[in-house]
Amino acid sequence: MDSDLMLVVGLALVAFGIPALVSAFSDSRPPRAAAVAFVLGGGLITYAVMTNPGGYEVGDIPDVVMDVIARVIR
Structure with missing residues (x-):
């Protein structure tokens, strides 16, 4: 995997984790899925930053x- 792709996937996972965190707290349940995301x-973000020269x-x-x-898309 390319470091650019890892950065974008990591950013997407963190972005999807924010609504999961809010949903878990509003339903008074543990935010397991958000924590995993x-x-x-x-x-992934850390690895991408460290591997990009x-x-x-x-x-x-x-x-x-x-x-x-x-x-x-191509």
Whole structure:
């Protein structure tokens, strides 16, 4: 897997974990799915940042996301 793809998948997992966390707290149940999404997403993001030679800057993230989406569509 490419480091750009790992970054985008990690960001998506963290983004999907936020509504799961809110839903779990509003229903008074333990946020297990949200915790798994945050751990996996955070791990993927960390691994992507560490394996990319130049690293990522905050301004690079939209370009990386669009590049990955363009590769998937092609």
